[in-house]
Amino acid sequence: MARGSRGSERDLVARFGECLTRLALGDGSSRVLVAVSGGLDSMVLLHLLRFRSSLAPSAIVAAHLDHAMRPESDVDRRWLAGVCRAWGVPIHHERLERSPSGESDARRARYRFLHEVASQQGASVILTAHHADDQAETVLFRMLRGTGIHGLSGIPERSASGVLRPLLSFWRRELEQYARASALRWRTDPTNRSLHPARNQIRHRLLPGVERGFAPAARRKLVELAAEAADVERALAQQVRAAEIAVVTRDGDAFVLARARLLRYDSATASRLLRALLRRFGTVLSRAGTRSAFQFITDASSGREFSLAEGVVMRVEFDHVRLERMASATSDCALMIPSPQPGTVWSGTASVGGSDYLIAAELAVGTEVDADGGAWSATLRVPETGYPLEVRGWLPGDRVRTSGGTKSLKKLFLELRIPRSRRHRLPVVADASGGILWVAGIERPLVSAPVTGAEALLLKITNA
Template identity: 50%
Template sequence: MDESTRPLADRFRRELDALGVRGTGAHVVVALSGGMDSVALLHLLRFAVEDDGLALTAAHFDHGMRAGSAADAHWVAGLCRAWGVPLRTARAGHPPRTEAEARDARYAFLRGIQAEAGATHLATAHHADDQAETVLFRVLRGTGVRGLAGIPPADGTGLVRPLLPFWRDELRAYARAAGLRWRPDPTNRMLEPSRNRLRHRVLPQAERVAPGARRALVRLAALAREDEAAWEAVLAPLVAESAREENGALLLVRDRFAAYDWPVAARVLRLLLRRLGAAPDRAGTRLALEFISNASSGRTLRLAGGVRITTEFGTARVERGPGPEPPPPDAPLLIPAVPGEGGLALGGARFAARWTAGVDAPADARWTLRVSADPARFPLLLRGWLPGDRIRTHAGTRTLKKLLGEARVPLRARLAVPVLADAHGTVLWVAGVAAAADAGPRPGEPAITLSIYDA
């Protein structure tokens, strides 16, 4: 290593140590566009880390958005051959229409290579100038404190950005001192993209108005990250008492959110939603909080990003995705007047049933009912509840919808509640909830014991 490049290389090694990359037997996929930044990153990782256990794989994605991009892929392949670095390449099936589409396609490719290679890390060449541009762009768009934190050095999934402490000028000086060559990207000089206008016009003007503006923006990002870390530590007990995870969803305690001051509730909710990969804006957060606090049970709110919030009595269930698949068709069970057993399926749940002339309820049964064996009632039918179902209890006739609601049975669980009806369709029993006033036998009347088990 040339002495003129040693100070930056020393700092780079310290940054890798801080990121937990060096000396850990890491395998790093390096995003390599062929530009100066990524070439310098690959050179540092290949020749300056002083870690024989570090494995590298370069990855180049051709977006196909400009003429000559295929030549970049060819040039990158030659560079990797010369440096002894394995290279994986891909080209977009069709040119992305926007910068956001290009970024999504690029990261999908890079993450795919990371997974295929079994790599521990994915390294990109974002540097301090990128950080300053990102923070300024977010300020102009009215971001919150989390947005001011800018580009994180690492994201917890193996993505690392070891060049973030370095400025473009010092990376270029390193590259020139090391005799590196790279592929210039002519689109970086175009003023149409918003980021380029910030880089070539707004930031230079800001430096003239407030010398050191770039460094101040980077410092602002560091302060915002510290604030966010402090907030997460302070909010941890509130998160623990107000939510739990269940089958990939979040169950929120509605009373807790209603009791918090709005700014605190908003931060707790956004912190929880980030677990699902969602990031609602201020309006979306306010709408969600009002819904969680005030909506009646059984309501659903859909937010941007595929987030669904469903109220279930004292909880609000938060999920992300297309929604649960409908359960398979029910398989009800017909019960004749003679003892027997059988199976049924309701709302995706499977049960076994047994009916006998015995009086004692089996200890292992989930639900048991002693029911009149009046022949006029048979055959009985074990099924799911239907719209319009009613049951006559000692407290009067009730709809099953109201009865299940008063019993606080969540909507998603109601489909799996067995309902016993007689040959005339009269509801005799809602398992685990209520029996009809005349379901049991009269004195001296024959009866059967119906028991239901989880299959």
């Protein structure tokens, strides 16, 4: 191998070892799965791992997916199996029953296959042969299609899914020099020369034309841009994690955001936080969608809703914004409480707002609200309207008894600042005429407290 600015074969092997150390593979203790196509890049990666690294031969497993997109692909598979047999590397291969519809479909199928084999073989990581030229092409491709900081950061050396790319700092010309010096052979995919895929046009026409015309260092500059963007991306990610801790609380499957705290952050951090939360629901916001969502968060009054894709809704609830997926309609199941018998405890269950509650009722001597049960336990005056009482969810038009007459439950909820998302999950106790005696979970009864020493009804409500 000729010595150049990036050094000889010895220099390349040394740099490769440093890369493995950086990726925590330097001690040779990890079992790795290597994605191999038979092309130059993956054959160089497999050779470096097998003959120029500290990895034990038994720690290396190869995997090859035949996408069934070329008639001669089975010849490649058989050739690759022979090389792996000669090198003492076990290989697992599979042929797709149906050819992928495009590059994205092929990529998804390939990574699905690789993760399945890695799991079966006990490999802790998957290694692919992406190199610096791939990085430059990816960054330029994303720039042309429109992207942000995350897209400009290009292909990561380490992915969260356990995919590592130890050749990402090497140029293709270096890999070619190593392959020729090591007398390696490889297969050439004729579709790589086609100008039909957009990426191939960038590789064979656009980038070479740019380098010949006015920017001879274009590839290197694109790789440097990716590294700088990755640094910015990591810094922003740290800010978003800190903002999530300060702004977001969980309520079941929903995210509840403190609106004033969110709006104190700069727009970049706040927007990233919102998009990150929505991605957990499978919802991806465009720039225009992000602007619309933040306009809603800034201006909307309590009770307003903003519908998003994937059945996700954003709702303003007083000082908070609630993000959740619209729940499928659930049917409440009310409970009728008959007149309890002295000395016995009557119990039953009710379903309200998708939650099941256990209700216990017994006759007792009138006292104040049971302190141990808090807002979920109450001692009520024996209702003048008689039994049965009903435990159910609140309905439009419900009114609760007060010292001054009655008050609509909706008004009571507003006065107590009970969010709409919580109102339908609170059980209410209605007397035989439909008047509300008690709303469990928020406060003691307003006028239904019994006279001390008189017979009273003790109710306790707990989660079933």
